[in-house]
Amino acid sequence: MVFGRSKPSSSTPSPEASTSSASAAACSELRAAYHECFNRWYADKFAKGQWNKDDCAADWHKYRACLEEHLEDKHLRQILLESETSPSYAQLDPNSSSRQGSAPSK
């Protein structure tokens, strides 16, 4: 179990069913609302040249607040919490050492 409120109570790892985590369950409706808004806005406006307005900011803030409360995995939490403070997350090459050619190599 990687995220979720309930810790495994015994030494046996949780079954695979538990991968639909508590954070997913708690935030699923807000996530669905955000996705619906985003998918429509992206397809109908942003990708077609109307990028002057972000239609889904309100839905995103609600969804994000829920994740902030329920997301437990520490790596993912760190990324979530960075979002409002650091504008640098968007860089695609934080530790890029991999600019090799294409063919399989050693």
Add this chain to the structure above:
Amino acid sequence: MVVYTQEHVYRHPWDRVTAAAWRKFTDPASRTALSHVADVHTLQRRVDTDAGRLHAARSITVRSPPLPFILRRLLPAAAASPSGAAICHCVETSVVDAPRRAMDIVVRNVSLRGIIEVEERSTFRPHPDRPDDWTQFRQETTIRCRPLAKLAAVAEKVETRCAERFLQNSAKGREVVERICRYLEAEAAGAAPSAV
């Protein structure tokens, strides 16, 4: 280390293909095809309304294929499951530059980095021959096992197995994007089928 590249031409315009790419993991009808994906969350997003740029980071929680016993013993308890598969979090960072019609995606694992590092870089661009009708997709995947000297032979097997699995999943991902493109095309034509 294993590096491989793939290319694909979508016979759909860039805006439709990238819209489909966003839906790939969240579309309910894709769950069966992409059954290795357990969960997806958006962790960061920013829209630059002046420059027409969209930045986003999503977590993608995946189930690995069953691992060899010797590697299972190396897994942190949190990542292990009884079947010998591992639960692994990846982070997907995307940048869409709408004026340039460019979408760049990088996926990296954040779990299990002590054992394996996977990086998948993808780009979607208008196809040079038919920029308004077709979209060129390119993907480069790098898989690197950490140097566990005594396990070098096992590590090599794992790299190969991961590479095979990534290729399979990548092909499934393209099929899903193709299907969503057809759905969006029908929807735009005012005749959206009730089921995707």
